Amino acid sequence: MEISKLVEIESKMLKIEITRGRNEIASLTEKLQLMEKLDTQWNPQLGPVHTNLEAGKSIAQNVASQSLSVLRNMKIHNLRNSAAKRFGCLQCGKSFRCFSQLEIHQRSHTGEKPFRCTLCGKRYAQKGHLYTHQRTHTGEKPYRCPICGKGFIQKCTLDMHQRTHTGEKPFVCIKCGKGFTKNCNLKKHLAVHLDPSLNMYGTDSGASAFNATLINGTT
Template sequence: MSDPEPCRIKQEDTEELIDVMVKEESEDEEKHHVKSENETQSKTEHSIVAVKALTCTQCGKSFRRNYDLKGHMRTHTGEKPFTCTQCGKSFTQLPYLHKHMRIHPGERPHKCDQCSKLFFIFSELKEHLRVHTKEKPSCSVCGKSFTRQSSLRRHQKIHTGVKEFVCLECGKSFVTAAHLRLHQMIHTGERQYVCSHCNKRFGHLSVLKVHEMTHTGEKPYTCSQCGKSFTQLSNLHQHMMIHTGEKKHKCDQCGKTFLRPYELQKHLRVHTKERPYSCPECGKSFTRLAYLNAHQHVHTGVREHVCFECEKTFITAKDLKRHQMTHMAERPHVCSHCNKAFRDLGCLKSHVKIHSGVKPHRCDQCGKTFLRATHLKDHLRVHTKEKP
């Protein structure tokens, strides 16, 4: 039996998982100027090459410093010159060794003057101080903020579209080294973490733990304001802005307001009809990447979500959850007008419009209004002569 495909993780969850996977890389970005006591680098190696960039002959990636290129080349050669004197483990980069040294007891000379916490290297202290100052560098394009400067730099590549990390096996390119490493597991077969529920394999324990929550229903992070629970801490932080944040980003088309600039940008596609994400299989396009990802399961046919009551399988977790309510007979959303109960909030909201009399969907041909968008769509065939 072949290994299942690696999991597809939601966009908002992936950021937290990638942070776990690339923390070492991020620290390398911030600390590449640190010198080893045992290895001195010449000024020539560290100086910026102004005339032309230094290019890796293996993958074509360019660097401004000899030091950076030299460190990068070790990812291809497998050379690990930095060795821990405590346990003998070796590393390709000096910052990786510094990070590793934290597991061994030793001197932590850098002390926080706010809470007295000690750190092994100064950059860790500098990063920690943001907890006290509440400083969060933000993206100039979409306004999203980050606790780490390196996380912001990694995020900004999403907007530039630059995919500089290339898989030597198949030529596919990626925005970050972490995404490349995750992809390379398809070729190397490094997926030693197995889900006990469905036998799906993962290359990282953190990814497996998040996946298992789709089976167990565990949501360990709870909002103190409304009690809503989440599988990821980052999702809770995102949700909390509903309670604490001011909606200052306003749509000039319909007046709707949003907490974040990128939410407004997504919303504007409703008016512009822009659908930038297209399915390579059937050409169907979507306003959001998450919708495209969900749609693509239709083509793969992978039904990884299993109902433990009747063993019926489903393509998405949402479909499974909807199905499970048939076993629980749960209809928690009750109409205040007629006491009719519904399984999900969306159905209740749609139903309430019957009582309010509001018909928000208007035909621009004849002015007739409709309760639901699907009713308007059906009506438009009268004008277009299109047959269902």
């Protein structure tokens, strides 16, 4: 059996975890670039601050390594990295190892959402996303915390919840080193670095005030 075919079959169970892991790493790369720009803006008279940049890169590399923990099956991960990406998108040039992955990606350009919820009519580009949505109607919560018993609709939500028990904070600010359990909280924290005026009440309370602003939809 061809490597690409083997990857297509075996990766179905891990598609969500693998995609999420890659998105986390891509996000970290963007944040590192952002911090490099911030260093230049904050210290125009000093020029590039190489010491801070090197420290930021080191932290980003460490967090990227932690993000790879979501790739449960290392055999499939290695196959995916070694297999040729033979299927390219004609619109943006992005390549994929499986034609089925290319088909799903192309829907992001066309807006096609072929999978429709029979209960509320909401549509989705991927069948797996429809299945997840349908649990909001049925109340099914197949992912249960082994520590407290709380149930969740998605595995990724369970993973985030378990960090409240373990204290794990895999999302680390490459500017100051502060860790967070959720990527969204890191993004809010980075916004305070971008605009220190948002942090009006000290580090923690200022971030909380900014979070409340986002939730309320005000500026």
